[in-house]
Amino acid sequence: MQASNSNSAPIYRVRVAVPVYLHDCFDYSLSAEQYQQAEAGARVAVSFGRQHLVGVIMEKLAPDAPLDPSIKLKAITELLDERAILSPKVLTLVTWAAQYYQFPIGEVVHSALPALLRQGKPYNLLARMWKLLDDNAEAKVKRSERQQEAYKILKLHPSGTSENILNLAGVETATLKALEKKEICTCVLETQDFSPMPVSLAQMPLTANEEQKHAINSIVKTRGKYQAFLLDGLTGSGKTEVYLQVMQEVLKQGKQVLVLVPEIGLTPQTVSRFQSRFHCNIALLHSGLNDSKRLQAWQAAETGKASIVLGTRSAILTPMPNLGLIILDEEHDLSFKQQEGFRYHARDVALYRGHLEQCPVILGSATPSIDSYALVQHGKMRVLELNQRAGAALMPKIHLLDLKIAKKQHGISESLLEEMKKRLEKKEQVLVFLNRRGYAPVLICESCAWQAKCPHCDANFTVHRTPYQHLHCHHCGTIHRMPEHCPQCAHKELKPLGMGTAKVEEHLNELFPDFDVIRVDRDSTSRVGSWQKIYDKIQQSEPAILLGTQMLAKGHHFPYVTLVAILDIDSGLLSVDFRATERTAQLVVQVAGRAGRGERKGDVYLQTLRPDHPLLNTLVKEDYRQFAKQTLKERQAAMMPPFRYAALIRCESKEQQLNTDFLQHHAQLLRQSAELNVDIWGPIPAPMERKAGRYQSHMALLSPDRARLHFYIRNWWQNMLHSKPSSMKLTLDIDPQELS
Known part of the structure; x- marks a missing residue:
């Protein structure tokens, strides 16, 4: 049947993903001329209710496609792009992700676009280019090292270069503006050149050992087809060199490489490694960029100009026309799972994207997730092991310190303080780890035991x-x-109890007045560029105490650290979350791996009240892989993920009883489904029952059959959303990684 209006003329339609919290795409009409120009993957301006929104064309419908005559279509307001900016493969990827994570397609599509394109801004923004005005200005910059460095780099580009490239080279925009004030350089806006630059080696590869050679050859053989690899390498075993040598082979073919890291803090050292090895265009994509720089980096990836794209989890949705390799470094890290809104896991999306693009995917870690080990066990991924540290570096030895019997100063064992003193006097560095920022976790009244609780x-x-x-x-x-x-009770003696990083910093400054204490946590690195300054300081060979939270544990190379002290490991052993021991084991091994990466042997000291805990003893006497084998057996016996598939419903309102009644009602509806093979746990209060003044409840669904679980959830979840009270917030988390 031909779609027609009253004049029997063809009706031109496109199906558009609109950023609203509805799970469907919507049809819009357009003129014949617009229909000829329109492409799936291009943006359009549309009217939706009373809103004016930017949508993305998902499909061009044939003019003779059936149309219900009672439906009155709205016309699109404007075609915003002359061509598709999201490729067919990316449209397939976001469609799959929306279906798998049961999230509105329009919101998922928008998450693949940078903010300025989501706002409807034109694609062809002008680039900021910096050019020298005075190439004999050494005297004007002699008082500032940063300006001297920026001036030297600008002299290497007499015809000018983009602000993005200068930023990648370590030149801050503020420094360029300071030079502009001195009339040494000027900024001009120019049309961006998206033509790719040729790739060449800036530095010869290191000599790979036999294990590295085996890993490199195994991955290189799979170029041009999909294969997932788990690169399971001890800390300091040279995983990055494996990445670089595989990247070299892929780049030689004119292909692009996508590298994901868990946090922004890892990007400076990773960029430095890539720049020292390859002459090519590198695009950075992370939340620390302003909107225009993020758009320019995204465009460099989407046009093929950037040979290497380095980013955090959201970069997995970036269009890349010649994608030939995907790498996830520190694949076990929880940062790869989005914990709000569109709750996807970048690791799983990367595996599906590798399948779509027909390219290899490398998941690298010294402490792979139990989920990844299960994929290896089920034959869905190949494991490649690196069992020796690069160069002459040896694995550090782990020592347990029993806090029940140890003499302490400010919560730190005296024997540990003595070891720290010895290392510092040898001009070595010490890393002290405490996963608790702030000064103290509790404020208590010494008279009546009142505690300062969040209202x-x-x-x-x-x-x-x-x-x-x-x-x-x-x-x-x-x-x-x-x-x-x-x-x-009006008593004036209020005492801070426990220790945060700020309090430990105070004590360490008191105990070691002759040495620098460098604190690394979210508070000390909140300013732009502060982490890079701290990192540069650590890389100097001066003796120092590095004190910090998880930011210090994630893949950093500290060649002068020979002693690592973990002050409080017990809190990770007491959690109700079944993944708590896995996270704790990963944390211990990752933090321990910062020790002894140079030529000197490293030692690790763990302070604990439970030196007999099985997890700690497995890590001390055996290794992480043995712990992982035991954990896999335990999870299989208990039929917990990854041996069953899970979904977690989070319910939030001002009344706990409202949560309970609502979830119990819908749990009963689900139980009535025919042939249901889904266990329903709950509803129960969340581990933190009240948060931000609202009560939190959970209900978990588990099934050994992933397809069946998703089938039953789909309509049931839509029914829940439509029937919930307006004051209630509901979220669905497929494959949840946390229970909080």
Whole structure:
């Protein structure tokens, strides 16, 4: 049947993904001329209800496609792109992701676009180019090292170069503006050149050992087809060199490489490694970029100009016309799972994208996730092991310190302090790890035992002393001034209990006054460029104490660290989450791996009240792989993920009973489904029952049959969303990684 209007003329339609919280695409009409120009993957401006939105064409419908005559189509407002900016493979990828994670397609498609394109801005923004005005200005910059360095780099580009390239070379925009004020250089706006630059080697590869050669050859053989590899290499075993040599072979073919890292903090050292090895265009994609720089980097990837794209998890959706290799470094890291909104896991999306693009995918880690080991066990991924550290470096030895019997100063064992002193006097560096920022986790009254609790959460306030004394809830963000007396009994002696990184920093400065204490946590690295300055300082060979949270544990190379001290490992052994021991084991091994990466042997000291804990003893006497084997057996016996597939419903409202009644009602509806092979756990209160003034409840669904689980969830979840009270917030987390 031919679609027609009253004049029997053809009706031209496109199906558009619109960024609204609905799971369907919507049909819009357009003129014959517009229909000829329109392409799937291009943006359009549309009217949706009373809103004016930017959508993406997902499909051009044939003019004779059937159309219900009762439906009155809206016309698109404007074609925003002359060509598709999302390729057919990316459209397939986002469609699959929306279906798999049961999330609105329009929101998923928008997450594949940079902010300026989501806002409807034109694709062809002008690039900021910097050119020298004075090539004899050494005297004007002699007082500033940064300006001297920027000036030297600008002299290498007499015809000018883009701000992005200068930023990648370590030149900050503020430094360029300072030179502009001195009339040494100027900024001009030019049309961007998206033509790819030829790739060449800037530095010869290192000599690979036999294990590295085997890994490189195994991966290179699979170029041009999909194969997933788990590169399971000890910390310091040269995984990056394997990446670089495989990348070299892929880049030789004119293909692009996508490299994902878990956090922004890892990008400076990774960029440095890539730049020192390859002469090519490298695009950076992460949340630390402003909107225009992110758009330019995205365009460099989408046009094929960038040979290497380096980014955090959202970069997995970036269009790349010649993608030939995907690498996830530190694949076990929880940062690869989006924990709000579109709750995808970049690792799983990367595996599906590799299948679509027919290219190899490398997941690298010293502590692979139990999920990845299960994929190897099920034959869906090949494992490649690296069992020796690169060069002469040896694996560090782990020592357990029993806090029940140890003599302590400020919560640190005296024997550990003595070891730290010896290393510092030998001009070595020491890393002290505590996964708790702030000054102290509890403020208590010494008279009546009152504790400073967040009024909105089931949690204590954390005491902070910078930039001023205050109480801060790390869960909802509430900040209160420090009370002058106890609000319960008016007693004036309020005591901070426990230790955060700021308090440990204070004690270490007192205990080691002759050495630098460099604190690395979210508070000390909040300013733009602050982490890079800290990292550069650590790379100098001066003796120092590095103190920090998980930011210090993630893949960094600290060649002068010979001793690692983990002050509190017990909190990770007490969690209700079944993945807690896995996370704790990964953390211990990753932090321990920062020791002894240079020529000197490293040691690791763990302070614990439970030196007999099976997990700690497995790590000390055997290794992480043995722990993983035991954990796989335990998970299989208990039929827990990855041996069953899971979905977690999170329900949030102002009344816990409302949550419970609503979830129980819908659980009963699901149980009535025919041939249901799904276990329903809950509803139960969340581990933190009250957060930001609202009550949280959970309900988990588990099934050994992934397809069946998704089939039953699809309509049931839509029914839940449509029937929930307006004051209630519901989220669905497919393959949840956390229970909080």
